Amino acid sequence: MRRTAHTTLLAACILLTATVSAATQSTRADGLGLLGIAWSDPTPFLHGLIAAEQTPSAARIAAGASLYQVRMTIAGGLSRTSIEMEIAFTNLEDEPLDEAVLRVFPPIVGGAVAISDSRVDGHPVDAVLDPVDGRLTLPLPASLLPRARAVLRLVAQIEVPPAPAEHYGILEYTSDAVSLAHVLPTLAVHDAQGWHADRPPAYGDVTHADAAFFVVEVVAPAGIRLIASGVETAQEIGAEIQTRSFAVGPAREFYVTATADLEVMTEVVGEVTINSFAPSSLSGSAAQALTTAVAAVQIYSSLYGPYPYRELDIVASPIRAGGMEFPGLVLIGLAEYGKPPDPSEEPVDFFELAVAHEVGHQWFYNVVGNDQLGEPWLDESLTQFATWRYFEARYGDVGDLGFASWTSGRLIVLPTPAPAIGMPVSSYSQSTYGATIYALGPRFLKQLEQLLGREALDDALRAYATDYRWGLGTTAAIRGSLETACQCDLTLPFAQWVYAN
Ligand SMILES: [Zn+2]
Incomplete structure (x- = not known):
């Protein structure tokens, strides 16, 4: 969703039921991933899901949905993020796969990426990165048979840009905040046409992903607030460094922002806790965003099925857009806060529209995914x-x-x-x-x-x-x-x- 000076434009803003075959195995005999969590364990995700979503989600994990375990370190005055990650990837196609294709977004949204280590089932592989299209190809040493699983390991360094022209600054750092949109290399969708990893235009959205499960341990300077998709499952706070773990899934992707000086107000509706984060000087708009989000969750849940998570965050952000959606978290452009509605200019309050719209994406984009490039x-x-x-x-x-x-x-x-x-x-x-x-x-x-x-x-x-x-x-x-x-x-x-x- 986007607003310009001249007019208000809005521009960016399977079930798997088969059982896991005996061929499914991890690189480690104990089946543990990078963070020491068993790939088969749904527990980290259950905390963040409403009751009705828990059993079907555990079944999706058992049926081979992709699982991500990530250690993300935010450093360099917020301008650099290093990522160490493993993905448990099960071939859910009917044919063997010779390669896995991941989409790597930082070069698309104004940043840069370097891959320093890539392995499949513990063996080093020559990953091929196409930074123009944001496409990373990992050869699979032995063709991955249907229902078989491989563990993909990547180490990546991300350069976050200070004020990118592309994609409204959703990947951006400032003196006291960093917004890390689309920062994780993410498996592309594979179907009968092959891998879908087209280069997105500089406007519109970039996501086209199967629903997956993410546990992300974020290491960041102490004293800065981390707000992320999903729920916080662990924390360790030191004098200099804080480490917090977040889990979300099913979800199309993972988002985190580190930011200073945001206050939070909260309301609980049914099983869902809704948080509205904004600078304390904008508490009036933050309260309006919260009221709008509470009503929107109730209205959309009754029309399109329940909101899946126990938490939804509405975050005031310096992005140059009306708003932007991520799983369990939406950004609303800071420029829209504190503006009194002007009925002579807008028949509906744009701030309210932006919040209601971004919350609506939790159903159309996240719960029901689609190719945001091909069929926006x-x-x-x-x-x-x-x-x-x-x-x-x-x-x-x-x-x-x-x-x-x-x-x-x-x-x-x-x-x-x-x-x-x-x-x-x-x-x-x-x-x-x-x-x-x-x-x-x-x-x-x-x-x-x-x-x-x-x-x-x-x-x-x-x-x-x-x-x-x-x-x-x-x-x-x-x-x-x-x-x-x-x-x-x-x-x-x-x-x-x-x-x-
Ligand atoms: Zn939108």
Whole structure:
């Protein structure tokens, strides 16, 4: 989600059921990973999950979901981060794999990376890093058979940029804070087409990942606050250094920020603790963010299934965007805090919209994943439609019409005929991307509501969110959910709105 000086643009903002075969084994006889935690042990993740999510999550681990154990050290005046990591990777395809491909984001989002050690099952391998596309290829010494597991080990040094032009500063350090978005090398998605590791454009989002499990031990200077995806599972605080462990999963990725001078206010809703972090001078906006997030979690949970984690963090951040989503944590642009709403400029309060939107991504991006480069409408347009439902649920017709009016204000930049909403990020210019995906996309869903009826549309989105919970949604999948719900053929509306000619 993004706002510019001229207009408000929003621009960035399987179930696995088989049992593990006998071929599955770790490099260490005891089956322990880098942090001394057994790969098969779901316990670190259960603390952070609501009760209903715990048994299915343990089953995903047993079925071979990827597991990450990471030691991350933040140093160099916050400008350098070193990473030592192991990934337990199970081949869930039907064919042997000769290589594993990871996406390495720092060069894409303005930083740099050097890999100093790479091993598979303890044996050194020649990793090939393509820093332009952010692609790291590890040869698998013996073809990895279906259901077999390999442990991938990497040591990497990350240079964090001070003020990058790319991606809104989500990977950035300042004198007293560092935002470490997309800092871990992450397994690319593999399917019948092979590995998906395309280079993302400099705008839009970069994530396309299977749901995985992360335990990350963060070593940082003492006295700075660490806020991360998931829940804190251990801590050791020294005079100079603090070490804190975080666990999150299922999740698409792991995010952490280290920052000084943020206060926290907290509210508990059901099993979920929601934290709003902001400078103490902006406590009014921090309270508004908390109220919005509490309402949003309740509204989206009733529409699309429960929020999966016990914690959700809303963090004020100097990013140059309205907001940005990560698993269990969202950033909201600091520039949006402390601004009184201006109805003459915005029919709905943009700060509230930003918080409601980023919270909505917990369902469309994280719980239901998708290719954010290839089919960005699946996360952004659906999240915007959820946000529309939020405004309607909270403010009735005023909220409904206000959000409609907000989308109208963005559509004026689009040519006639308007672009299709179902194209890759790279098919749009930055301005047509924002207007098409964030304004036209939710209007397509509103159009479907008139065509199908409100109940059928809500049933379809709930079925999509349930059937693809922790899987990867596609345009074909959501069309299938819609056609099942309405018992109708949507060839025409999809041809008119979604597919590129
Ligand atoms: Zn978004």
